Amino acid sequence: MRSAFLSVRLTGLLLLAFCLNATAEINPQTVTVSVKDVSVLEVFDIVRKQTHYSIFYDKDMLEGARPVSVSVKDKPLVEFLDMVLRDQPFSFYIEQQTIFIKKKKAVAPSTTAVNTPPALPPVSGTIRDGEGNPLAGVNIVIKGTNRGTATDADGKFSITVEPGQVLLISSIGFNSREIAVSSDTDFDITLVGENKSLNEVVVTALGIRKSVKSLTYSVDNVKGDELNKAKETNVINSLQGKVAGVTITKNAVGPGGDSKVLLRGNRSITNSNEPLYVIDGVPLSGNVSMLNSDDIESMTVLKGASAAALYGSQGQNGAIIITTKRGKSGETIVNYIGNYTIDQAAVLPDLQFEYGQGDAGIYSPSSEHSWGPKITGQSVELWNGHTVKMEGQPDRFKNYFRNAGTLNNTLSLQGGTDKLQSYFSYSNTLAEGIMRNNDMNRHNIDWKITNNITSKLTFFSKLSYIYEKVDNRVFPGDGGTFALPSLFRTPVTIPLSEIEQYSYIDETGQERQSYWNPGSSVQLNPIWALNRVLNTQRRDRFLGLVSMKYEFNSWLN
CATH class of the missing domain: 2.170.130.10 (TonB-dependent receptor, plug domain)
Structure with a gap:
């Protein structure tokens, strides 16, 4: 969904963001919990809902967790987690708005007291290049561990470290640095660009x-x-x-x-x-x-x-x-390059399958939401009169995506004499998207001629033609007639088999869409959108160039 913001509203939005940020700093995260003999996972779920923090953990690590009984009101988050996890076989640490659960290290018994230095507060800072510009995406890793973070768009970072640890800072195109953490908690770091390939x-x-x-x-x-x-x-x-x-x-x-x-x-x-x-x-x-x-x-x-x-x-x-590429003097060289790649969806959307179609906990066959009753396998009547069991449909996205292949073939010829060189290439790309019916067919033709008229005068000409046809080009956001947003909006308990008949022929002989909800004016049938709203786009592009170069001397042409 694309949004346009009037410039007069910008100041108000910035002020609002500043106020919200200031409030967050003044009022630290607190939780109110009253439970008895519940699992740690249930406690994590309560914390997540009240603080909106993300929680990362290994499920296998939680198998030995003890039941939790606790009753607190407006307890600071860190103090609450310290209290709840004190007798558990794992501990935690917080970075920004993420809680990481880690296994406690086994402590060997000792007869002598050991003074362990307290952990330092999170260190933060800004990383810049030699010109003072902030660098985004710089990697900061604690040496000897796999813990790390990266700078944001403003070059800023924050990470929790222990006394004596060393930060390894690296980024492509820059010399790496090591920063030892002592009592300082705020750093301003400059990375120097690599000076490689000076003869290039x-x-x-x-x-x-x-x-x-x-x-x-x-x-x-x-x-x-x-x-x-x-x-x-x-x-x-x-x-x-x-x-x-x-x-x-x-x-x-x-x-x-x-x-x-x-x-x-x-x-x-x-x-x-x-x-x-x-x-x-x-x-x-x-x-x-x-x-x-x-x-x-x-x-x-x-x-x-x-x-x-x-x-x-x-x-x-x-x-x-x-x-x-251009032509080169010598024998004519014919070159063929062919390759085939396969893409697949790495992560599928994770939907809730606890509540079914409806609103406010009540089932409605015409509802376009999944805020209805709890799913227990009960029988319900759909909008079309069919009676089905209310069940989650977790395979709808799995069936929507596909393993997508891309085939590219390029044939080129180059050659010529010391006076005249030429280069010709033809390429064809057939590409499938991971979303069904998203396909591309592209043709590239490139022709270049270089004519060395004299030792100082050179003539060059180039002509390129590109044709591209794309079906069902993917657009960002949830607007338009794209199939994926329609699939997201379809309630999680409606079987796709009930909407596979996506069209019908009306009395005039025209094909019409079969809405899964006939009363809706906005909800497309996703199967219709996938097969009938292809949004085919064709583009032709010509690129031409004619140039002549005369070399007056070694430093001027």
Whole structure:
């Protein structure tokens, strides 16, 4: 669901967020509990509901837990957990809004008293780069353990440590650091960028190639072979995790889905924050998701002022320079690349199956909610007059998703003489989404000619054509006619077999939707949405370039 906020409301929202934050700091989390001989899991459930904290634990670890009897009112959360878990075989620690349950370490008997230093309070801080910009996604791990955290969008972190422990701080593109924790609880840490591959040649503005060590600004270069390891249908997603300071957010999953790219975070509230894309020296607006990754020789990422200096206001958010493959002198080389990948849903939605269709604990065949009576297998009459047992339907999402295959084939030819070189490639991508009927068919044709007229004068021409057809492109949010939101909204006790007949022919001979709730004006039949609302999109894109370069001397062309 996309929401638009008026700018005049922004101040009010910020003030409200500040007030809520201030209130949370003044009033620490408390719980009110009165139970007798209940399981620890029931106590955790009460804590979760009252505090909205997440609780992580291993179920096997709780098998030896003792029943709990406790009666407290407005007890601080930490004191309450200390009291409840004191005689249990496990303990806890809290990081931000998450409670972690861990097994207690066995303590060897000792005849001498040992003075154990008290644990330090959580340490926090901010991590920046050499230019003072906050770094998001930096890994902070306690040395010798598997406990850790990561910085948020503002470069901030918080983690609980014990005296004498060491923090290992690392991020792609930066030199790692080790910070020993003593009495300080607030850190301001600067990471220095790695200075590797100084002899590497990168492409800058207008396709000019320069050595990295000759540049006065920071660049990151990724070779085409590295990009192809991920085998993403959207080539921009292949940059994820390969360039420091680059944040890539998928606006939609599945084939044909676009992504939002940020270099060094958001800079504007009202304008676009995405970088400028430059393909073979030609600046382009909009996404480049339709490019064939097998045709890419390298990507160079310019950030901040360096991109603005080369491309003006267009490059104020940074620039991603894409250099595609060209012909080479020598024998004609025919190259074929084929690959097949399979995707599947890693995590299925976790719904409640304790309460069935209805509202306020009362069953109603026309209700669009799952707030009805408790599910006990009782018989109920559906909206269509059929009588069924009220049971949860946990397989509805399992049957909706699928193992999705992506087949990519690329055939290229390159060759030529010292005077004339050419490159031709054709690529076809057939991709399935993990959601049924989400399919993509894409064709890429690329043709380039390089003519070295003289030792100083070079002529270059390029023509690219891209055709893409996407069925049932996945959109974020729960609006529109997308099948997945309709499946979420369908009450958890309605069998899919009752709504499989998703259409009928009316008196005029037209196919119409069979609503699972005929009285509803908003609830689509998810099976209808899956099979009849395909939202087919077709895109044709032509890219042409003709350029001539004359080299006056070694430093000017």
